[in-house]
Amino acid sequence: MDELEWLEESAIVVGVEEQNDDHFDYEMEELENLADAVGVKIIGRVVQKLERKHPTSYIGKGKIEEVRLAAEETGANLIIFNDELSPSQLRNLERDIEVKIIDRTMLILDIFARRARTREARMQVELAELQYTLPRLVGLRASLSRQGGGTGGGFQNKGAGETKLELDRRKIEEQIAKLRKELETMKQHRTLQRKQRVKSGTPVVSIVGYTNAGKSTLMNRLLSMSEGEQVKTVYEKDMLFATLDTSVRNVTLPDHKSFILTDTVGFVSKLPHHLVKAFRSTLEEAREADLLLHTVDVSNAEYRHMIDVTNETLEAVGVEDVPVIYVYNKADLAEGMNYPRVQDGQIWLSAKTGGGVAELAELIEEKVYEHYTTCKVLVPFDRGDLVAYLNEHAHVKVTDYEEDGTLLTVDLSERDRKKVESYIISH
Template identity: 65%
Template sequence: MEELVERAIVVGVNLNKDTHFEYGLEELHNLAEALNVVVVGEVTQNLDRVNPAHYVGKGKVDEIKAFFEEAAANLVIFNDELSPSQIRNLEAALECKVIDRTMLILDIFARRAKSREAQMQVELAQLQYMLPRLVGLRASLGRQGGGTGGGFKNRGAGETKLELDRRKIEDQIAKLRNDLEHVKDQRETQRKQRRKNEIPVVSIVGYTNAGKSTVMNRLLAKTGQIEDKQVFEKDMLFATLETSVRQIRLPDQKEFLLTDTVGFVSKLPTHLVKAFRSTLEEARDADLLLHVVDVSNVEHRYMMDVTNETLQAVGVENVPTVEVFNKSDLAEVKYPHVNGDNIWISAKESAGLDELIEVISSHIFADYITCRLLIPYDRGDVVSYLNENASVQDSEYEEDGTMLKAELKQADYERYSEFVLDK
């Protein structure tokens, strides 16, 4: 059977002369494209406040309907989250399927989710979004038989889900919350183990498609990591939803863990932020954040604000941060270039990686101590450990034992302080 091609009219309301309105609409086009929806037209309106019944004014509803028929569309996408009554009223007036920005993002997340945890997080967000909208969505499914791109194919938002009664959906929400709590406990255990091992954690955050996965992959390649450690990267919105954790070992034996988190977007659905909270908390416990920014985008400052606001919403505060201005090759800026905790790089060209590693090291290895140690010959285990886990700059064989000049992390310095001669 031939799959229905979604042809959409997008509708945007510019409230109180929002300076980021045009960019928000462009982003909506990209979100639709991520689901293979063909955008065939656009309708906008300037308002001081939204119409509680139809979101847009009555005259604008008529304009959308005429345009919809003329363009042979089969879907209308609004650039904001609509209330249950607004969806019902609009579908009745337009006689077609209406979805909002939130549904669009939820469907993208549903299709991109690969791990069991990500799938549960997305399903929870979908069900919480759907619960108050059951009546409107049920009518919509009766008319169109699905969601975007042929119909919400993934878990949690298909036609069968909407045939469930409210109680069953509430039960499913409770079960998902419980399961996710269990996963969160496991994640916390892993975090405690990392802290016990005293390996610093560097977490990559940023707007979707800023190049976070590319930065991670280039750092892995730079430090000689094998190919199968690379993470998925693609030039599209929300290419990856999974949290990737990789161990980076520098030539001087220093190590840190690099984690990659889900990207952000403006008007990220509240339910989704809450559902992904435990994933985003990876950043909260980091020793350093790398805030990756697409400096070639004229709206990059706005993207930085959105990222910072979302991080604050999940309790990520007071973590030292390095601003990594990526895609400098596409912008008229000097790169590689470092100015304090700001660095301009091109991950795609692998330009600025040495400088980035240096900036990271200056933060997470600041407490390292350079000292001389005299280790008796019967403590070869200590020499072996330090050669493996510390930066040994010089070694000589003395009458009383092995003399090492080494750079040690605080914990190792304290552990082997009996052998320390001077700093």
């Protein structure tokens, strides 16, 4: 599915507030921010309180008429619904309102399509788009034909008796199968890379969190601390889903210990399940990590809700039993917030100003190196290969030269300890 054309779009957002929905207002505000991310101007909002969403039309008949009249009066050429619409809801609303209709899922998918940079991310988004489109072909007919090309373009040489709809469906199913196969190959390659990282014995730390919580800024701060101004930074911008592509970097701490730092795609309320499934292999970076940095925008009044959404999404992709440091970022923007501050394995900091990043590095080291032991190792001179290995892969504190060989005081992981066990003289 090609990116939607948003030029000169002005929209009305529509939402149903169900009973006991404490986060409805925030989700509607977030929906408007998502629209803003693709340049859509919001000119109206229609809300209905219901016990549950209407199964065939999402909102009641009276509200449908209200939305139709509001679009007429304001000149809105797009209606955006706050939830994923079922195929029948989409079809009925298109028929009754006669204005282009999209739902929250279509909007998020389009943002992802625009932001994806690597081939893998683009394929993951395309797979999610196609899976979303397949059951909704009839309702999306008008929108798809307006876009042209992609899944909605005209197909030539129709077989006898075949409808355009059947051809579209077959074409989409073929493309889904092709993408799944290619992504499976990429997943195997990613798994191999991950195994090699585990084999190297270097701890892996993965940054997770809600979109726009400051994950890329935090990553850049940690990289700058490690490599100085020459560091190759990752893209950062104050916007929803600024980055989708996983970055993997090596961070060396001041005492020469190092860890691999990875980031993941940001989460959002009602993240489309097709998208979560499509990005599953990318999110597995977090599942295989030794430590998660759960980054939270503590300046946002809804930050606890954002924590819940992130944890639910991580659980959905099987990320569990991984140690976590909660990083309460943007503390400089939160009124009266005391930072930098470390408490019960959590930290309050500002990635933007750098206040608290050094303390975070100490906390990371504490966590990922807690199972390391300091040993004295006497390596015979004819085993220079072991000395070279320890200098490259472990944290050597002191090196002395004795009559019988090289005496090293070194922090060892369990794996490296086994490698030099016969040469350990004290620990």
